[in-house]
Every structure is written in structure tokens, then in C-alpha cells.
Amino acid sequence: MQRLEASGGSVPFSTYMEWVLHDPHHGAYGTGRLRIGPAGDFATAPSLGPDFAALLAPQLADWLQELAGSSCGGLGAEAPLALVETGPGEGSLALQLAQALAAGWPDLAACTELVLVEPNAGMAERQRALLQASPLPCRWASFAELAAAPVRGVLLAHEVLDALAVERIVWDGALWRQQVVALHKDPAAGPSLRLEPGEPLEPAAAAQLAALGLLPPSPQRPPGWCTELHPGLLPWLAGAAAALKAGPLLVIDYALEAWRYYAPQRSAGTLMAYRGQLASSDPLQEPGTWDLTAHLCLESLLAAATSSGWQLLGQVRQGEALLALGLAERLHGLQQGSAADLGALLARREALLRLVDPHALGDFRWVALARGMAVEAPRFSREPGPSAIG
């Protein structure tokens, strides 16, 4: 509240979202307050167990192998390749992938380092503790630091782009306006935060609306209709491109096509708050203690990727990707497990089903991009060959 007052009483929603997530002293991620996992604030695919990483690992190994060519001299060689994870959360996916690579592809693992890109000190501290067990050497670096000596490797962005600050925009019946978070002082009830329409949109944002089909406004969107734009995507993708000399980028996140994202009936956008396994549509409650997240718009992601030098390799829903990578076989394999481990087997079965459930994590999108090299289409989005038909 003091910071809002010092900023003149109101700030764009994106500034508020940046503060409440990333402020080092008060932010939900900045302080490391948020805990990821079924017993924490919210669960993510890797926090459900190691099966997600085990299914993903062969795809990453394919890519690393393509990059290695003849440059990977086997055990003891200086690490010429990098597995870069941005937004590693608790560090569990990075650890599980490092372990899977070391177990399944030891020669490749011997010439691969793990690079973690995490701007929040509170989160990085827990990642450092967990990754002491990593069989791959680890280091933490920002995109700017990597840009000084770009790496060749695979860049992974699992549930991180949904944490980039979004701009909320609201239709007032005549104009699109940037939504602001404003401080209200009521002598009786005390100060409170409110969402209010602010200034009309800048021409650049209005051009984005036109590209997304939101101009001219439709009568189906009444005054008060509100949604999000993603000004953080382009700088993030440009930063990622500068950090990676050559290799693929795999984005795994909540994403919707523009026609679903901006459908008239989605009148309050996709922004949600999460804490203690609860979901709320109120982004203003107890700032700095809830995760705030917004879906990605697929077209906006792809446009920003193309204009920052990334080439699209393929994109599919998570359910399809994981089935192509062997989830059904893994599920079937659980039947061979010992009855003594029944509890653990049932938990793994439930986790695997959650990963492909179209009403849960199965609706996530896997978007594979690449730069600096010709890469084969990923295993998870290849068209079935003639032998697979019929």
C-alpha cells in the first residue's frame, strides 16, 4: 500500500503483478514463500513424481544428441552442452531430468551441464539445496549473463511463462482501457485495493488487439469485459534467443488459441490466484502470498517467438505429447508391480492419469521451437507414418 501511495495511488496491473510475485522482500516467489507440490500451494506435473521427467527425458536426449554430433567426447570431456531450465520452482524437474539423463544416456550426461535461470533468490535457495544431489554439474545464470557466452543446448520453460506479468485491459463501452490497481482510502473501513479502468490503450497495444481480432469491438462484449495482453512474452523470448546459440526451446504451459482465449463468454480473462491448493479469481487479496497466473495466448506466443528468431518445430496438447512418449505403456507397466507397493503404485497411476486428463494437466500445451540449427520434428508431434495407420 505504501508503494502504491508513493506511485501516485495507482499502477498498471502488470506493475502490481510484478511486485506481488517478484519483490524480494514481499513477493510470493521473490521471498520463496510459495511452495510447489501436492502438500504446498499448488501442484505442477513434476511435483507429482518422477514419471513426467522420465517420459520427457528421451526427447531431451534426442535433441542433445543432435546438438552433440561429434563434439561430445564422452566421459570427462568439458561440458559443451547445456540443459537450461527457466523457472525451476523447487528444482524437482531439473533434478529428475539430470538423474534420468545420467542413468539412460551416461555419455551424453557426461558432457552436459545443468543451467538454472531463476530471478527469485528465495526460490533459488531451495533449488541449490535440492540440486546438491544432481549427477550433472549445475550453475545458476540469468539470460543476460548467458548472452555474454551463449550456450548450445536445450532450453526448457515449464510453467514459467504463465508467471510473466500480464496487462489487463477493460472495455468501457467506447474505448479499451488499461486496468489499474488503485488505492482507496475509506476513513471508516480503512485503505483497500481496487481494480479500475485507467488510461486508454497506447497505439502499440491497440495494434495487438487488432491482430487478435478484438477490434472493432463486438456487441457481445459489454462494458466491463476484461482480458489480458502479454507484453512480457517478446522480451522474454528475445532474452532466451540471446542466451541460446543453438538448440530447441520447449515451452510447456497453459495456452489457448486466440478464439478461445478472447471468446466473448470469457469475460474476466484467465487470471487466477493460487494458495494452499485453493484457487481464486481475486488477484488483490493478501498481496504477495498468492501465486498469480494467466494463460498464454498461442498466437501471441508464436508471433513473439517468430519475431525474436525462433522457428516452430511443433505444438500439441500435453495429453497427446505424453501418450506419444509412452505414457500408456508406463501405465500398463504398473500392473507388473508388487502388491506390497500397492499404495505407491496407485499414487503413480493417479499422477499419470492427471497428466493426460483433458480437464486437468492434459490440456497444457507443448510448444517446441528452435534456433541456430535444423532440428527434426520432436517425437511427440510427428505425424504417424503409413505403418501406424489402420
Ligand SMILES: C[S@@+](CC[C@H](N)C(=O)[O-])C[C@H]1O[C@@H](n2cnc3c(N)ncnc32)[C@H](O)[C@@H]1O
Ligand atoms: C509455477 S513455478 C514453476 C516451477 C517448475 N517449473 C515446476 O513446474 O514445478 C514458476 C517458477 O518460475 C520462476 N519465475 C518467475 N518469473 C520468471 C522469469 N521471468 N524467469 C525465470 N523464472 C521465473 C518462479 O520463481 C518459479 O520458480
